[in-house]
Amino acid sequence: MSKLFLPELMLANGGVHRGAGLRVDDNGNVAEVLDAASIAARTDRTDVEVVRLAGKALLPGLANAHSHTFQRLFRGRAEGRKVGGDTFWTWREQMYRAAAFVTPESLYDVARATFLEMVASGITVVGEFHYLHNDALGKPFANPNELALQVMRAAESVGIRICLLRSAYMRAGYRKDPHAGQRRFYETREKSVANAEALQKAAGRFKNATVGLAPHSIRAVPLDAMKELAAVAGKHGMPLHIHVSEQIAENEACLAEYGETPIELFNEHGLLTRRTTLIHAIHLTGPEMDEVSAAGATICSCPTTERNLGDGIFPADVAARLGISVAFGTDSQAQIDILEDARQSEYHLRLIAQQRGMLDQIGGVEIGTRLLHCATASGYKALGVDGGDLKPGQPADFFTLDLSDMALLGMDETSLASQAVFAGSRAAVRDVAVAGRLVLADSHHAQEEEIRARYKEVQQAFLNEEAQ
Ligand SMILES: [Zn+2]
Secondary structure, eight states, rough: EEEEEEEEEEEEEEEEEOOOOEEEESSSBEEEEEHHHHHHHHTTTTTTEEEEEEEEEEOHHHHHHHHOOGGGGGSSSSHHHHHHSSSSHHHHHHHHHHHHHHHHHOOOOOHHHHHHHHHHHTTTEEEEOOOOOOOTSSSSSTTTTHHHHHHHHHHHTTTEEEEEEEEEEESSSSOOOOOGGGGGOOOOHHHHHHHHHHHHGGGGGGGTTEEEEEETTTTSOOHHHHHHHHEEEEEEHHOEEEEEESSSSHHHHHHHSSSSSSHHHHHHHHSSSTTTEEOOOSSOHHHHHHHHHHHOOOOEEEEHHHHTTTOOOOOHHHHHHTOOOOOOOBOOOOOOHHHHHHHHHHHHHHHHHSOOTTTTBBTTTTTTHHHHHIIIIIIIHHHTTTTOOOOOTTTTTTHHHHHHHHTTTTTOTTHHHHHHHHHGGGGEEEEEEEEEEEEEEBOOOOOOOHHHHHHHHHHHHHHHHHHH
């Protein structure tokens, strides 16, 4: 049966509508956006289920284009220098501890809780950059995709759409010995390709799941292997995601090994295409940004993590002027709030320039509209998934905001985009639909109590281990 969603305000089909309806077909795709005058004729029909969303604004679902779910386990526990050190590199030791801790069962529980938190913040699709492959001793499981499959199961259970970006990780870095903390990540080049292809075949068993390839970074994957993985992604039409230039030391190591920066190297070897997404891409030169733009590649920026790790500031204004597609990701899960990522990408620039409206009117686009587009359509594009814009034929992935929430009181047609981005609060998210099915309804998820309870058990076991 088709469904008709009736919110007070709706951002769909290229505009903001009041009193309009969103009709969704049996396949979970948008059938049409109905104006107020046409709604009555539909609500009378018995073959249409009417879902009233009075007092709410309906927006395209947020895309989280870069996530490592297991890192949720040590949130807030590596902020001080005593535990987390004072750099990204020392923070990684805590990350290795969480990576070593999880079992297939506990990873499933952590992933479910993390995905539930995402859904509750309006996220409808996640790009899970997954690099946990082996058991705790570094040996492959009987099914080498065991852990990736647990994460996909978790996504299906929560109801979030997922693109599992299966990572390749082959070494600690140029001229570096293998690192014990990375033993769950390592695979040979041959195994990495075979396992990714097997996972893509298995994805059909899950609802709303696809697979992409993610050579971790040029420090973890040598150039020859990177090229082979890109060719495999091309052959299967999969998105290709790579961490790049998060830290200056990574660029320096690449220069020492290849005599070029990562972007120069990727460009020269055909790794930058429309299916490529570069994660972070913070420390890029002007000519490197030109190369990313010319290739039509996406950049996934993760401001809430990048500020947490002290990585640096992504030049979002330069990217906007060059027409580069920019998506957002929650990455380390320091916070899960894509709208916060969106507003920070502007605020960081304001603090540097001591000016306002840094991303406004570039190419004639209003700032709230631009940032919301990055948080939705650009993220879907980065993951190779249709959606991010509620147009006929597109998946009905959306979320609603409560217009009576104090953070949003007074929101209207003209302020919707900029108020959602600059004042939108996770607390105002009420409903979330993936493919037209409400997975969150009036802030309630059917499995939330069980998911919470199981997460708390895993968290406690993680802390108990630390205490020993
Ligand atoms: Zn990452």
